[in-house]
Amino acid sequence: MNQAKRFKVDGAFDVPETAQPDSWKVNVEQMIWGHRLINDQTSWLLLLEAMAIMSARAADKNVETIFAANDGAHEEFVYQVPTRRHLRQVLFQDHALDAIARGGDDLSEDAKWEKWLNGRNPKEIAHLRERFERFSSFHDAVDLLRAAVVEPERDRRPTSRHLVPGGVDMLMADYGLKAGDKINNDRKFFARGGELVFLMLNRSKHSAQLEQLVRKRLLTAGSRWNKVARLLQPPSSHDPDPVQYKIGYLPLPSHPTYDRLAEDWIALLSLEQLPDDQLAEPLMRLTGLHVVRYLIERSAEVLGRRTEQPIPLDMATDSAAGLRRVSRERFQLHREMSRLAISKVIDQFAESQEWKDADEAGDPVAMRKKMLKEAFSHTVAPKTINAAAMIEEMRGEALTKHANHLGLMLATQTDRIGLGVARPGQGRWYAASNGFLEAIVLANVTAPVELEQHLERLWARYSFVVGPLVGQRRLGEDAPFEQLRSNQRIFEERLRMLGFVERLSDDCAFVRNPYC
Numbered sequence: 297m298n299q300a301k302r303f304k305v306d307g308a309f310d311v312p313e314t315a316q317p318d319s320w321k322v323n324v325e326q327m328i329w330g331h332r333l334i335n336d337q338t339s340w341l342l343l344l345e346a347m348a349i350m351s352a353r354a355a356d357k358n359v360e361t362i363f364a365a366n367d368g369a370h371e372e373f374v375y376q377v378p379t380r381r382h383l384r385q386v387l388f389q390d391h392a393l394d395a396i397a398r399g400g401d402d403l404s405e406d407a408k409w410e411k412w413l414n415g416r417n418p419k420e421i422a423h424l425r426e427r428f429e430r431f432s433s434f435h436d437a438v439d440l441l442r443a444a445v446v447e448p449e450r451d452r453r454p455t456s457r458h459l460v461p462g463g464v465d466m467l468m469a470d471y472g473l474k475a476g477d478k479i480n481n482d483r484k485f486f487a488r489g490g491e492l493v494f495l496m497l498n499r500s501k502h503s504a505q506l507e508q509l510v511r512k513r514l515l516t517a518g519s520r521w522n523k524v525a526r527l528l529q530p531p532s533s534h535d536p537d538p539v540q541y542k543i544g545y546l547p548l549p550s551h552p553t554y555d556r557l558a559e560d561w562i563a564l565l566s567l568e569q570l571p572d573d574q575l576a577e578p579l580m581r582l583t584g585l586h587v588v589r590y591l592i593e594r595s596a597e598v599l600g601r602r603t604e605q606p607i608p609l610d611m612a613t614d615s616a617a618g619l620r621r622v623s624r625e626r627f628q629l630h631r632e633m634s635r636l637a638i639s640k641v642i643d644q645f646a647e648s649q650e651w652k653d654a655d656e657a658g659d660p661v662a663m664r665k666k667m668l669k670e671a672f673s674h675t676v677a678p679k680t681i682n683a684a685a686m687i688e689e690m691r692g693e694a695l696t697k698h699a700n701h702l703g704l705m706l707a708t709q710t711d712r713i714g715l716g717v718a719r720p721g722q723g724r725w726y727a728a729s730n731g732f733l734e735a736i737v738l739a740n741v742t743a744p745v746e747l748e749q750h751l752e753r754l755w756a757r758y759s760f761v762v763g764p765l766v767g768q769r770r771l772g773e774d775a776p777f778e779q780l781r782s783n784q785r786i787f788e789e790r791l792r793m794l795g796f797v798e799r800l801s802d803d804c805a806f807v808r809n810p811y812c
Contacts, residue, residue: 303327303645303671305598308547309370315545320673322694324638325702329594330492331545335704337489339584339712340446341470343576344458345490346497346583347514348377348467349543354515355464362510363503366549371495374542377469378535379455379479382420383528384468387442388454397435405431420530427527437524444521456485460576463522464515465529469539481539488544493557493583495546496590500558509565519572552603553593556757557586560739567738569811578735584713585735589758591706595633598640605630606770608761610717610727611786618776619783623725625774627716631706638694645671646687654683730794737796741809747788747797750807762787 302311305327311317315331326332337345352375353362364371386393396403396412403411408431413421428434444460455473459466470486471479497506516522560582564575593603607630608623645651650667657663664686665676674690707724710716714729728736740753754760761767763784767775788805791797799805 305547305641307549309545309549311545312370312372312543314372314374314542316542317545317673322674322690322697323672324641324694325698326545327547328598328637328641329591329702330495330547331488332702333489333492333587333591333705334487334701335708337485337487338447339580339587339709341458341485341487342489342493342587343580343583344446344461344467345470345486345488346493347461347490348469348486349375349491349494349541350510351464351467351515352377354511362507363498366499368549370545371498371543374540376538376540377467378538379471380465380468380529380535381537382530383525384454384457386438386528387445388457390438393435393438397432405429408432423531424528437527440524441521441528452485459525460521461514462573462576463517463519463525465517465522465525471539479537479539481541486541489587491541491544492546493587495543496551496554496586497558497561499546499550500554502555502558502562506558506562506565509562513565513572513575516572521573551590551593553586553590556589557583560586563739563742564735567809567811570738577731578738581713581732581735582739584709585715585732585758588706588709588713588715591634591702591709592630595630595637598637599633601633604759604770605633606761607715607726607759608767608771609715609783609787610725611762611783611790619779620722620725622771622774622776623727624723627706627710627725628723631703634703634706635695635698638698639691642687642691642694646684651683730790733790734794734796737791737794737807737809738811741796741807742812744806744808747784747805747807751784 302317303323304310308327311326311331317323317326317331320326320331323331350362353359353373356375359373392412396408409425412431413425424434428437441459444462444466446458446460453472456470458468458470461467470484472482472484474480497503500506517526561579564570564578564582592605596603596605606626608619608626610619610623651664654660654663654667660683661681664683668674668676668686668690672690672694674693676686677689680686680689707716707718710724710726711718714732715726716724717727718724736754736758740757741750745753748763748765751760751763751766754762755766755770759770761770762780764775764777764780767780768777788797791807792799795810797805797807
């Protein structure tokens with residue numbers, strides 16, 4: 297460990313000023329996983345924030361490439377994301393539009409337009425009257441985009457509601473509003489987790505190849521969804537009040553997760569037969585999966601444990617108790633590992649020579665308080681003067697913060713991507729939804745592959761345990777053999793129902809990707 301003025305883990309980059317480290321409090325989490333991952337930012341919002349950065353850099357005339365080499369130092373850049381206020385207003389706040397459309401059967405098209413235009417600034421909405429001859433066509437276009445709202449069940453503020461990304465004109469900033477309708481960049485939902493995803497992709501070995509695919513498949517203007525979004529917005533491509541962001545902090549220059557994440561993005565975006573408007577959901581699930589793997593693997597690395605932490609996947613969600621018990625125990629272990637990692641980092645600091653040498657200072661108490669402030673952004677309580685008490689006070693604050701934010705991420709991410717399930721009185725365990733299984737096949741199958749080989753690949757890439765062969769090797773005595781065998785049969789049947797498995801005459805099951 298290196299106890300320089302600001303603490304960082306071995307091999308990590310120094311924290312760039314763009315990450316605004318002076319605003320951090322008890323930054324142990326940031327030093328292990330980055331700034332920052334919090335439970336309010338779901339996997340959809342991780343993807344949207346990352347894509348907003350890509351779009352911003354693609355549109356920036358001062359930037360040659362979306363992804364750029366970091367040249368041995370942490371990336372430092374500022375990017376701007378449009379607010380798309382006009383689009384958001386008509387989609388999420390215009391109640392008059394629906395009322396006129398529902399109750400205006402006796403009105404002519406011109407009368408409907410006049411009623412809707414009443415009291416509005418003609419300059420701001422003239423483009424709508426020009427582009428839509430019929431009011432009903434305008435309302436239909438709005439309804440179409442409303443059907444593309446991300447996580448509609450969540451009652452978020454209008455400035456934090458987003459669309460499933462179908463092109464550059466559907467990507468927008470996330471922000472609050474303060475007095476005078478001024479923008480408040482509060483980072484409530486675009487909480488920098490998407491910045492970490494972007495930085496992972498930027499540092500991967502495959503960033504150049506990925507950039508070509510991102511430009512071709514994601515940052516397009518020609519999709520049907522994007523064309524509708526463009527029609528509803530003012531003609532100028534310039535957003536009058538974009539939100540400006542500064543890139544956050546991802547500690548390690550390289551990590552296996554970065555490369556696996558990029559490989560899955562490339563695999564998915566390379567499926568030319570998969571329509572563009574079907575890319576976003578599997579991309580969201582795969583991105584969330586690699587964030588889950590990153591959380592687990594970084595914890596394991598800090599604790600000195602194997603990074604191949606098994607994830608037993610329940611395929612039935614009502615399977616026999618043995619498999620569910622093993623899966624539940626593994627989930628609990630993975631969640632607890634992040635707490636243990638934070639505690640270990642604090643212990644290592646407390647055992648460091650720098651901390652011990654503070655005894656020789658003229659005022660050891662003042663020296664130690666200064667060290668904790670500079671290294672971890674922790675302000676020691678005025679009455680705390682004992683060295684051990686200072687450490688325990690910081691540990692308590694760090695773990696409390698962790699319990700309310702990153703400590704909830706494992707549950708949040710697994711729930712949203714279809715990798716976990718929770719039942720009252722039974723706890724939470726790893727279980728795969730159909731959407732998740734589909735995303736995994738799309739990213740991993742390029743030609744028909746025998747089922748057992750597919751299961752071996754799922755272990756090698758994601759540490760998934762589905763059947764008895766992998767289970768016996770990786771779970772040892774914990775492996776419930778018969779239940780894993782049944783689990784594999786259910787896995788095969790579910791893939792067959794989804795159109796991803798076929799059995800040949802020799803009774804061999806093959807997994808296939810219909811988009812290859």
